[in-house]
Amino acid sequence: MNTVIRSQLLRFSVGRGQQFRFSTAAANGNDLVIGTVDETLGIAMLTMNRPPANSLSLEMNEAICTSLKTMESNPKIQSVILSSSNPKIFSAGLDVSELVSPHPDRLPKFWNSLQQLYLDLYGSRLAVVAAIQGHAPAAGCFLAMACDYRIMSSGDIGGEGGGDMKKRFVPTIGLNETQLGIAAPPWMGQLLVRTIGFRQAELALAMGTLFPPDRALSIGLVDAIESEQHGAESTIIEGLSELLPSISKDQASNPLMQKAFKQATTFAKIPPHARVASKLVTRQSHIHDMIATRDEDTAHFCGFVTQEAVQKNLIAYVEAMKSKSKKK
Numbered sequence: 001m002n003t004v005i006r007s008q009l010l011r012f013s014v015g016r017g018q019q020f021r022f023s024t025a026a027a028n029g030n031d032l033v034i035g036t037v038d039e040t041l042g043i044a045m046l047t048m049n050r051p052p053a054n055s056l057s058l059e060m061n062e063a064i065c066t067s068l069k070t071m072e073s074n075p076k077i078q079s080v081i082l083s084s085s086n087p088k089i090f091s092a093g094l095d096v097s098e099l100v101s102p103h104p105d106r107l108p109k110f111w112n113s114l115q116q117l118y119l120d121l122y123g124s125r126l127a128v129v130a131a132i133q134g135h136a137p138a139a140g141c142f143l144a145m146a147c148d149y150r151i152m153s154s155g156d157i158g159g160e161g162g163g164d165m166k167k168r169f170v171p172t173i174g175l176n177e178t179q180l181g182i183a184a185p186p187w188m189g190q191l192l193v194r195t196i197g198f199r200q201a202e203l204a205l206a207m208g209t210l211f212p213p214d215r216a217l218s219i220g221l222v223d224a225i226e227s228e229q230h231g232a233e234s235t236i237i238e239g240l241s242e243l244l245p246s247i248s249k250d251q252a253s254n255p256l257m258q259k260a261f262k263q264a265t266t267f268a269k270i271p272p273h274a275r276v277a278s279k280l281v282t283r284q285s286h287i288h289d290m291i292a293t294r295d296e297d298t299a300h301f302c303g304f305v306t307q308e309a310v311q312k313n314l315i316a317y318v319e320a321m322k323s324k325s326k327k328k
């Protein structure tokens with residue numbers, strides 16, 4: 001099994017000044033999350049790196065948690081940017097292969113890793129800025145909602161077709177579970193309610209709505225949208241280039257990444273105790289509710305997902321996804 005190596009999961013190499021890098025790798029050596037740190041600014045960047053779609057497997061959930069905990073244990077760090085190495089997909093949500101014909105031992109472990117990801121991210125002492133480049137459906141949207149600030153790409157990158165026929169790339173975000181014949185668990189659904197309000201969430205959950213950036217902004221699902229048209233060289237802001245991992249160096253002039261960097265810097269300057277205390281005011285009760293119902297939630301998930309009718313829907317969904325991808 002491709003589990004995260006916990007005992008030797010960090011590879012440190014000291015870079016210039018106060019910066020250093022680390023990665024959290026799976027047993028096969030692939031870096032699932034790449035971390036970079038600037039202790040002078042008090043900020044870090046965690047880049048999700050699980051091709052092709054940053055989908056959330058058991059190992060990926062663990063890798064994000066471990067990377068976040070590593071940052072939390074560094075008292076010099078106050079804020080983190082959560083980003084993706086894929087410029088068109090922030091995260092495609094749960095790895096659907098975890099849900100289809102699941103192994104009975106692995107399924108509860110997988111769900112526990114997702115619950116833990118929620119607890120660690122939503123309750124983190126760090127201010128987490130989601131740099132949402134590309135799509136964020138289902139648990140990808142959840143991941144962004146568990147952060148403290150969301151900046152989404154306006155989607156005007158990488159058009160297909162060229163010339164007048166150029167097709168605009170429009171990323172979407174939302175909890176689209178009902179479209180897969182499943183329902184978001186209560187804690188995830190409630191996170192949407194907390195983010196966009198009762199009526200909007202009620203409708204969006206029922207319809208499985210995926211929102212384009214402008215709609216996501218207007219209902220408060222994201223806090224800002226930003227173009228990804230790379231700016232002129234002169235617009236490069238100090239410190240960002242060094243914080244970007246080598247696979248994302250070309251993002252230094254990307255306005256979305258620049259905005260995320262500025263927001264993370266702003267968070268890092270707020271007196272930490274006050275910032276963390278105020279975060280708990282709004283989040284603690286939701287976290288406690290989830291902990292109180294955690295075992296029940298796991299039992300419900302495992303029972304639900306293994307139902308024949310649910311498996312049938314999931315298999316059909318995965319087949320449709322694969323054949324769409326093949327046709328490209």
Ligand SMILES: CCCCCC/C=C\CC(=O)SCCNC(=O)CCNC(=O)[C@H](O)C(C)(C)COP(=O)(O)OP(=O)(O)OC[C@H]1O[C@@H](n2cnc3c(N)ncnc32)[C@H](O)[C@@H]1OP(=O)(O)O
Nearest residue numbers: 052053055092093094095096135137138139184301304325
């Ligand atoms: C009580 C029950 C509770 C249930 C739990 C509820 C909580 C969360 C549910 C979920 O998160 S389920 C997952 C939901 N995710 C989706 O529906 C997204 C599916 N993917 C897409 O719509 C698209 O891939 C995309 C994200 C919009 C990107 O589109 P694009 O055209 O850029 O790329 P594709 O060609 O479609 O995909 C590339 C590549 O990635 C694979 N892939 C995509 N998504 C997933 C995924 N979620 N899990 C695993 N693999 C995924 C896709 O198959 C392609 O692979 P290849 O065929 O190229 O190998």
